[in-house]
Amino acid sequence: MKPTVLVVISRFNESIEWLNDIPKHMRIIVYNKGEPILEKMNDRTTILNIPNVGRDCHTIFYHIQENYDTLADITIFLQGNPFDHSPNLYNKLNNLNYEEHFDYISDRFLTTDAIDCPHHSNLPMRIVYNKVFQCNLKESKKFVFGAGAQFMVSRKRIRMRSLDFYKNIVEILDYHVKPVEGWAIERMIGRIFLQHIAIYT
Numbered sequence: 577m578k579p580t581v582l583v584v585i586s587r588f589n590e591s592i593e594w595l596n597d598i599p600k601h602m603r604i605i606v607y608n609k610g611e612p613i614l615e616k617m618n619d620r621t622t623i624l625n626i627p628n629v630g631r632d633c634h635t636i637f638y639h640i641q642e643n644y645d646t647l648a649d650i651t652i653f654l655q656g657n658p659f660d661h662s663p664n665l666y667n668k669l670n671n672l673n674y675e676e677h678f679d680y681i682s683d684r685f686l687t688t689d690a691i692d693c694p695h696h697s698n699l700p701m702r703i704v705y706n707k708v709f710q711c712n713l714k715e716s717k718k719f720v721f722g723a724g725a726q727f728m729v730s731r732k733r734i735r736m737r738s739l740d741f742y743k744n745i746v747e748i749l750d751y752h753v754k755p756v757e758g759w760a761i762e763r764m765i766g767r768i769f770l771q772h773i774a775i776y777t
Contacts, residue, residue, distance in 0.1 A: 579649030579674050586635035587613070588628065590656030595621060599669055603648070607635045630749035631758035632725050637745040644739045647731040650674060652681065654726050661724030677733040678769045680722030688763050690716035696759060704760035707748055708768065725762045729769050736770055 581602045585592065589610040596618055598604060604621040606613065609628035617623070626638065636653050650672075658665050661682040668681055686695055690713055693699040705713050745768075748757050761768075 581650045581652065581672075581674075582648035583652045583654060584635070584639050585654050585656060586632040587656035591615065592617070592656060594659075597666060602652070602669070605639070607639065609635075628753055629751070629755075630746075631754055633758045633761045634746065634749040636725060637742050637749070640734055640742045641739065641746050644735075644742070647734060649731055650728055651731070651734070652728045654681065655724055658724070658726055661722070662726055672728060676728070677730040678766070678771050679728050680766075681726040681728060682722030682724050684723040685720050686723055686763075687718050687720050689718045690764070690767075693760075693763065699760050699763075700756065701760050701763070704748070704757045705764065707757075708745060708761065708764060710744070719766065721763045721766055723762075725765050727765060727769075733769050737768070 578601060583595075583598055583602050583604045585595070585604065585606040587606050587608050587610060592606060592613065593615050595604055595606070600620075602620070606617075606621060606623045608623055608625045613623055626635075630638075632655055639651070639653075640647070652669070654665075655661070658681070661684050662668065664683060665681065673679070688694065688701070690705040691702045693701050702713055705711070705716075745761065749755050749761070
């Protein structure tokens with residue numbers, strides 16, 4: 577039996593006509609943080625208007641917070657315009673490996689660590705990392721992340737962390753339209769969803 581797949585879009589004022597070409601078995605939720613959506617959407621698409629806070633990362637964790645007990649088998653998180661980071665989006669969506677519990681959709685990968693971010697100066701990585709994981713990090717190895725916080729993740733992988741964990745991230749992000757924490761958390765997505773931990777099914 578095919579898993580249930582939900583595509584979650586964080587939209588500001590981008591055109592989302594491209595959603596009509598998303599694979600037909602996928603349902604879609606658009607979290608709209610901008611002007612009213614005028615495009616005609618397909619029957620699979622639900623539009624929810626929410627306050628414009630926290631950037632794309634806020635949308636990810638807000639969705640998880642609000643749907644923790646009713647998550648789809650697989651959730652795919654994308655930006656309102658996903659093509660800057662994922663020019664091969666449709667090909668990726670049509671060839672997803674649902675055996676994977678986490679995978680980036682982005683085609684652009686960068687290296688950072690949890691203390692310093694070489695390609696984004698003055699990003700408070702350590703402070704945000706400690707807030708997210710409620711720890712006191714002293715040192716960090718380098719790790720790779722997919723730019724744009726575009727990825728697929730399984731319900732099982734999401735639920736490896738508690739609802740309170742995700743509520744904490746929403747609270748970190750919901751104070752401003754463009755909180756600096758949003759850029760830091762984008763870099764931690766793989767760690768948040770335990771990318772390095774194997775799940776055997």
